[in-house]
Amino acid sequence: MNQSPPETGNEYPQNPVHVQMPERKPIITMILIGLSVIFFILQNLVQLLTGADLLFLFGGKINEFIMAGQVWRLFTPVLLHGSIMHIAFNMYALFILGRRLERFYGHGRFFLLYILSAFAGNVLSFVLTPAPSLGASTAIFGLLAAEGMFIFQNRTLFGPNQTRQAMLNLAIILMINLSLGFSPGTNIDNMGHIGGLIGGLFFAAKAGPLLQFTGQPPLLNLADTRKQGDVTLASVVVTIGFSVIALIPYLTM
Numbered sequence: 001m002n003q004s005p006p007e008t009g010n011e012y013p014q015n016p017v018h019v020q021m022p023e024r025k026p027i028i029t030m031i032l033i034g035l036s037v038i039f040f041i042l043q044n045l046v047q048l049l050t051g052a053d054l055l056f057l058f059g060g061k062i063n064e065f066i067m068a069g070q071v072w073r074l075f076t077p078v079l080l081h082g083s084i085m086h087i088a089f090n091m092y093a094l095f096i097l098g099r100r101l102e103r104f105y106g107h108g109r110f111f112l113l114y115i116l117s118a119f120a121g122n123v124l125s126f127v128l129t130p131a132p133s134l135g136a137s138t139a140i141f142g143l144l145a146a147e148g149m150f151i152f153q154n155r156t157l158f159g160p161n162q163t164r165q166a167m168l169n170l171a172i173i174l175m176i177n178l179s180l181g182f183s184p185g186t187n188i189d190n191m192g193h194i195g196g197l198i199g200g201l202f203f204a205a206k207a208g209p210l211l212q213f214t215g216q217p218p219l220l221n222l223a224d225t226r227k228q229g230d231v232t233l234a235s236v237v238v239t240i241g242f243s244v245i246a247l248i249p250y251l252t253m
Contacts, residue, residue: 060132077135116235126249
């Protein structure tokens, strides 16, 4: 991060400054990774013993069961994966993005971002595609959106060059992953990815950290000026908004 404070009405001395960064450990990130690994092991053990992927049958995004009232399936697919490569890719992305975001979001707000992105992705998949699905990529796309929004909303702290490069990198990652999902013959739930992206983007825009420098040179802190009321409102709007979208298949029966 650019350690030069933004220009204000008061000129700071030209001497180097030290910016105290948040020191939160990625507790929620590691818990989510641990839970996902545990569920993946259970999936495979149960399948080995019974010959059926029972955890997916009871928790995957399967539209006919959601239509029958099993609405927990709009959340639980985030804990389930179809292969070792599937979980490895998602957990690597969660480890990279989660450590950075949780440091600034805090534990509770980061968990809200993750679970609401997963919910939004599964809802859009439920409404727009009949194919069963599972995986944490709905939430991962929400984290990607939140990363981009965090950089954009705090661009004066990062500086123009670093902001431009970071946004370009994220755009390339998103385009590559979305294009893979639209390629013929792939078994990728792009509607889930897009839903997670939209849910994460909206939550981050309205509830993500807004940082500013506090203190006096040469010792400065980064303070988050986002109000708790904004976080609550964003959570409610995403939850209600995607819940209404989830009702569409019921209304068209």
